[in-house]
Amino acid sequence: MFKVKYGDDYLTDYVRFIKVNRGVASESELLLEENSGDGTKVLKSRRKAKEIPMTFHVIDGLDVNVVREKLGSIISTTETKQLIFSDNPNFYYEAILTGTIEYTDDGFNADGGFTLLVPSGYAESVDTKVLNNDNSGGENGTIINNADNSVSVLINNNGTLPIYPTIKITPTAESGFFGIAGQNVLEIGNPDEADEKRKTKQTTIADFKTQSDFDTNFVDATDRTTSWETNISPIPNNSKLKWKT
Incomplete structure (x- = not known):
């Protein structure tokens, strides 16, 4: 049975979807420049928001007035919710209602439709x-x-x-410095400080799982006079971050 979950609720507990138009891909917006010869040059492209129109019929036997109120409370939100379709359960859309919810009933049967907007324009994997x-x-x-x-x-x-990987480091010996070089450079500790004595207390020096955690707990370091040279283009030398205290 085809199911649609929106946030914590299954819409298919109340309605049977007649048509769901997920499309193939989001529309692209292009900034073009005319060439002196044939054709044009693409200066910039971006993915536009995605719309998913959905039409439905209220499940026979349910009170159409109760369903009307329930759908309104679930779909009419001020924030995006995760939208998951049972035929593709490993992916979700962050979606929000755009426009109105159409709902027509005769007291016993009801049909309607609505459109959910995906601001990012793409689905994300749960894996x-x-x-x-x-x-x-x-x-x-x-x-x-x-x-x-x-x-x-x-x-x-x-x-x-x-993608934004989560990196887990398990030291096999005492260490006062960790450095991770990628598109950006992350340094934790002091690479110029000599080891003096072995530490016996285990301390968590960083614990962040989301981009928000990272942005909240790290700031640009401007007070260091030495650096860990990376020499990895296009990463500039002297790029470093420090933990907020």
Whole structure:
């Protein structure tokens, strides 16, 4: 049975969907420049918001007045909710109502429709892929232990959009410094401070799982006179972050 979940509620507990138009892809908006010769040059492109029109029939036997009120309370929100279709359960849309909810009834039967807007224009996966030493070299990517004791990680992005990995580091010995170089550079600790004594207390120095956690707890470091040289183009040297205290 085809089911539609919106937020914490199943819309298909109240209605049977006659048509759901998810389309193939979001519309693209292009900024073009005329060439001196044939054709045009694409200066910029962006994905536009996606609309998902849906028409329905209220399930026979249900009170059409109760369903009217229930649909209104579920769909008429001021914030996006996760929209999941049972035929593609590993993906969700962050969606919100646009326009009005059409609802026509004769006291016993009712039909209607509404359109949900996906501001981002795309669906997101609910799956989490894990890359570690056990599956290194497979579909998720490769971990390389370098001769200088550094580790190189190549992550395979099998999706169509940028990804933001969650990195878990488990030290095997005392360490006062961690450095992660990618499109940006993240440093935790002091690379210039010599080890003085072994620490016996375990301390969590960073715990963030979302972009919001990262933005809230990290700021640009401007008070350092030394740096960890990366020499990885296009990352500028002296790029670093520090933990807010």
